[in-house]
Amino acid sequence: MIASDESMISVEDARARILAFFHRLDVERKPLIDALGQVLAEDMVAPFDIPPLNNTAMDGYAVRAGDTTGASDGSPRSLKVIADLAAGYVLETAVGAGEAVRIMTGAPMPPGADAVVPFEETDEPLRGLNEAAKRSANVQVLKAAAPGANIRFRAEDVTAGSVVIPAGRVVRASEVGVLASIGLTHVPVYRRPVVAILSTGDEVTEPGKPLLPGRIYDANAHAVAAMVAKYGGIPRLLGIAKDTVEDLTLKIREGLDADMLVTSAGVSRGDFDIVKDVLAREGTVDFWTVRMKPGKPLAFGAFKAPDGRTVPHLGLPGNPVSSMVSFELFGRPAIFAMMGRGDWERPVVKAITRDAVRNMDARRFYARCIVTRGTDGRYYAALTGPQGSGILTSMSAANALTIIPEEMVEARPGDEIDVMMLDWEHAP
């Protein structure tokens, strides 16, 4: 079935139609580090308190606060040191009146003690740097300690049985840390999608092979594969299909064990018919013209895999910048949806354009630009060069895309515009 749609549709409309085809994938158990960027499928519950016991936040002396009342440099309180306690060890002996335990950060508080006096508030530093000299049968406390001083209390971070990280949260470094702290080695997360990527076109050549006259190297499959990997998916390169029904059919079938198939080129007028024929026989497809620049032609459809699954297909335009921008706007949300992530929206900030940006054909203009922060604290956007949709180096120089609305004919230098940040790392 073919539903050719000649009228232009908005980016939002195209994205909504696409996202309707995607749902989150099944759950897998992954080692913690490998789950980075994936979404937790279950609430993570703490099996015990953190910290598990009251412990000291400082190196110092565990004391009974009452024994230090009134202590000062001029009037120290002398306490008997009954033990030396390192982190990782528990002392059963209680600290009695007039007694102290030399204690290291993280060591559990011994019974009887209710405060910790840091070394700096005792005479220990005055005894010199020599390890043996630091220790003494008695310690002089030079400052009064309030009850509870320098103690980290049991369960002050996490209570046993509470949810430390809820289902739906993306695993970042801090989640890895929290999950490790409750003793986990593996976590249940939504699986990463496998994305099969196919370039089409008689002129397209695999990098590494000799380049015949009139041919070009395949930029699209590799750029898209890199985006898939960066956004959390698993790219699978299918190679390059010639502009023939037979080759295209063969290569597309090879990709049907993936969760999604992405093709590039063949969706604009010139090649339209071949792709259309193949897609019409192997599945369903819509050809759209999206009100955006770069990019305009876009195909979206679904194939029936031999195992009965429906494999969504995103057909990107051939021009390398169009292909990347289209994948950014439509492929990235699809990957996020399969991973159970709803946060695909990029940050959009206001920036002052340094250049004139002309927009003559009533499409939304995603011009490649570099956004930097001025000394006045505001963001500034400068175009990264010629905006032809074949000029990939100006994509490489960019960290953002302008969002010039469809109806805006020109943004003049000094005007405030919206920019969509692709990459904060490169915004110096």
Ligand code: AMP
């Ligand atoms: P098409 O969509 O087939 O009309 O292609 C539009 C333009 O993109 C043409 O100049 C193609 O040569 C170019 N193109 C198509 N596929 C690729 C590719 N994989 N890498 C780089 N450029 C491509």
Ligand code: MG
């Ligand atoms: Mg072509």
